[in-house]
Structures are given as structure tokens and as C-alpha cells.
Amino acid sequence: MEWDWTFAAEITPVLLEGLKLTLLITLLSAIVAAVLGLVFAVARRAQSPWVARPVTFLVEFIRGTPLLVQLYFIFYVLPGAGILLPPLVAGVIGMGLHYATYTAEVYRAGIENVARGQWEAARATNLTTRQTWAHVILPQAVPPMIPALANYLIALFKETPLLSAITVLEMMNQAKLVANSSYRYIEPMTLVGVFFLAMSLVSVVLLRWLEHRFGRLAK
């Protein structure tokens, strides 16, 4: 089978439609991952072992199991418990939760990099635990970690095709629909690959800039 340029041009708008949804999912999941990751990281450092232990186990468990199975779990099992989620929401929660376990490690490294004296100074000035985190530790821990977090944003973007398995109409699913109705696999699959590669290359440039902007803070 030969590569057909007219067919490729014909299906590009459909795929771009999917790309828009892919980007939306990436953005939403990234927000969930960034926020939840911070919660995990702080909870793992909690004084009480009743908080720290279960959270640690949960993080390890989520990180040790495939995202696809977690998506199935959220999409197929939760409705049995009365929680019915639309595919898009289930996808965003699944991806956000999965990547939160990765960003938690990034935050942890950032938090451990904050000098001990800062903790002691916060204690000496009689700040509450909340104030210590919000005004002393996190403002110093998070900015140096921004390039590392952006790395996971790119990884997250590349995982979005998995959502086609729970019927979200993102780029890969659009491509599969086109391929199944026209019996032509070369153009849609290759175009999806090209789009992903293009987006990844652009984001690498962005990442370099972020490293330049925030990277030296990590030293």
C-alpha cells in the first residue's frame, strides 16, 4: 500500500480535532497531578505514622501498577459503587492520580533540598506547621523543581492515547476510527506519530528554556 497525500490531507482536520482534546486532557491532568503530588509529598512527611504509612503504600502501589488497568478500574469498577463518571473525567482523574505519584517524588527531592536551618528558624519564630509549609518551605522547595515537573508534563502528554481504551475521542481514537472505516492504517497512524513527535520536539525547547530560567535555583 502506498502513501496517499490527498487522503492524509483529508483526515488531518479530524486528527487536529483530536489533538485539541488531547491537549485539554494533558492540561487538566497536569493540574491534578501537580496539586495531588504536593499533597502526597507533604502527607508522606507527616508526623503521625497513621497518615504517612498508608499514603506511602498508596503511592508505591499506584506507581507499581499500569495506568491502563487503573483507568479500567476507575471506568468500570467505580460505577458498581454508584460513582458514574464520564470517560473524560475518569481519564483525567486516572492520569492525574498516576502522575501525582511521580510528581510527589519530585516535590520530595525539592523539600529535602531546603536547608535544615530553615526548619529550625521556622520553629524558633514560633510558626505553626501550616505557616512553616506555606511561607517557608514550599516557596523555596517548588521553583527549583519546575523543570523536573515539566518533564512529567511531557510524559503525561505521551500517555494520553491510553484514554482511547476508555472511549475518550482523543487523537489516537480518532485515528483508529478513521483507519477502521477506510481500511487505511498507514496515513492515520503515521500522522499521529508525526504530531506527537512535533509536539514533543517543541516541548523540549520549552523545557530547555525552563531549565535555563529555574534550573540554576536547584544548585
Added chain:
Amino acid sequence: MTDWSGYLTLILQGALVTAQLTVMGCALALVAAFVAGLGRLAPFAPLRWLATVYIEFFRGTSIFVQLFWVYFVLPFAGITLSPLMAGVLALGLNVGAYGAEVVRGAILSVPKDQYEATIALNLTRLQRMRHVILPQAVPLMLPTFGNNAIELLKATAVVSLISLSDMTFQAQVVRAQTGNTLVPFLAILILYFAMASLISYAVRLLERRMTRGLDGVR
């Protein structure tokens, strides 16, 4: 009352396929990582470019797209692979690209005086790698390789989508036949977690074995 023992066998058969994919994928990934990682450090420029293109391509596109491309597009070019072969190929080459960067980083982090010493001793390039650089670089690679192996294990779930009957696929079969969703999915989540724990345990053992006698060096 559902007969669970039959369904359990089905899921365990899937676990075997998953294990098979993981082991074969890791073997391919290891080879690809060393070839591409050393290729990026080669003194011959076209070899470096080739390795860079391979690494950037496989890291830049998603494993899912690569798998579908191998399974659905390659047959048109006359290369028909069984689902298992397609899965091993895509997984191995994908994870190998990540591993290549690990190999490169580890080799570059061996102190420069070690290279100078090998030149002073008049070792050939092969001897230098075999006896001086790699024994110091490999222990540095191991922890990240362990993580990569777990990533590969998790990525095997994707092959269920090209109709390979791995653990995830079998769980879907059980779900379709019994209408029960919680039991099969919870079972395979636990099995995946057990496999991941096994890998990280094995890597820790290997690390201890490999760093034996290096205490004074690092």
C-alpha cells in the same frame, strides 16, 4: 455461584504472557540501550547522529502509537509480526531509548582520570571499556535500569489492545463473561504490584552483588 478457579487459571495464563513480554522486552531494551548509548559516544559522527535520531524518535512519540504502528503499518511494508513479536519489539525499542541515555550518563560520570590512566597504560578502546569504564559505570546504571524495567512491565498492559492475551486482556475477558468488574481488576492490580516489587527486589540484590569490592572506589 461463579466458578472462580477457571477464571483464576485464565488470569494466571495472562500473567505468564505478561512475564514473558517483560523478560523478552527487557532483554531487547538492554541490548538497544547499550548499542545506542555507546553509539552516542562513538568517535564516528554518523554513528552518533543515528543513535541520536533513534533515541529522540522513540522518546518523542508514545509507546501506544509505536505499538500500533508496528502492528498495523509494518504489515503493509511486507513485515508481518505476531502480536507477541510486535509487543516485544515496540516495548524493547521504546524502553531501550530511555536506557540509552542512562548508559551515556553513567559512562560520562566515570572520572576523567580513569580514561587518562587507560591511555597511559596503553589499553585498547575495547580493553578500556571492558576492564575499566564499564565495571564502574554499570553499578551507576542499575537503579535507573530497575525503574525502567518496572516502566516496561507497566507498559505491557498496552499490548492487550493489539489483542495479545496478557493479564489485562484476560481480566477484560473475565469481566465480559462474569459481569463482575471488581474482582478481576483488583486481582491483576495486585499481581502487577507483586511483579513490580519482585523486580525492584532483584535489582537491589544485583546492585549489592555488582558493587562488591568497589567500596574504596566510590
